[in-house]
Amino acid sequence: MTDIDTTLAKFQLNQFRDSIDNLDAILVHTLAERFKLTQQVGKLKAQHNLPPADKTREAEQIERLRQMAQESGLDPAFAEKFLNFIVAEVIRHHEHIRGLEAD
Numbered sequence: 001m002t003d004i005d006t007t008l009a010k011f012q013l014n015q016f017r018d019s020i021d022n023l024d025a026i027l028v029h030t031l032a033e034r035f036k037l038t039q040q041v042g043k044l045k046a047q048h049n050l051p052p053a054d055k056t057r058e059a060e061q062i063e064r065l066r067q068m069a070q071e072s073g074l075d076p077a078f079a080e081k082f083l084n085f086i087v088a089e090v091i092r093h094h095e096h097i098r099g100l101e102a103d
């Protein structure tokens with residue numbers, strides 16, 4: 001490996017990192033939009049006394065995401081874990097909103 005190889009590698013690494021930063025920004029903005037929507041769902045559910053969690057809906061989402069992950073070259077098990085992680089947080093928010101509405 002020459003100095004030029006190392007310089008080129010560092011340049012390429014920075015290019016990869018710029019792309020990663022862009023994708024991370026998309027992820028954060030997308031998640032923020034999703035949580036804005038689920039806050040509305042949480043209010044609706046609390047107002048109409050609907051349960052915070054819906055396991056049937058979650059099973060459908062998992063099935064759909066696993067399929068999409070498979071087609072995109074993403075590990076379906078990871079996609080499922082990621083969705084479960086987000087949905088657990090959403091349910092926590094729903095329960096919090098339900099507590100506020102009950103006051």
Ligand SMILES: O=C(O)C(=O)C[C@]1(C(=O)O)C=C[C@@H](O)C=C1
Nearest residue numbers: 041052053054055057058087090
């Ligand atoms: O669709 C709903 O009923 C929601 O409350 C949203 C959501 C989700 O984040 O996608 C969260 C909790 C439910 O268990 C299922 C799905």
